[in-house]
Structures are given as C-alpha cells and as structure tokens.
Amino acid sequence: MDETTVQLLCPECAKDWQVSPGELPSSTEMFHCPNCHASRRTAEFTRTDRDLQTLKQLG
DSSP states (O other): OOOOOEEEEEETTOEEEEEGGGSOOTTSSSEOOOOOOEEEEEGGBBSHHHHHHHHHHHH
C-alpha cells in the first residue's frame, strides 16, 4: 500500500520535499522550514492545491 504524501516547497529557500500529512501541523498553524527555518502557515508550504487539500483532509 502506498503511503499518501504531501509535496512541500519553501517559499523562501526553494527547498522541496515530501512528508506524510500526519507529520505536519494543520494548514493554519505555523510550520518551520527544516532548511532555512522560515516560519509561515503550513498551507504556504504546500506545492499544489491538491497537496493543500490532502493536508486538510488527512492532516
């Protein structure tokens, strides 16, 4: 069985990675880039609208 992941992209340093939605805070909570430590709402790190919807449904 494939595990669902959310694609993330830091708006400041452009680091991109994937993570399970259960490992992320909700879309409106603050999240910190593991690369540059930029702080923004988790929703601002989602790469696509589909990733945001996945986060909202499964996160």
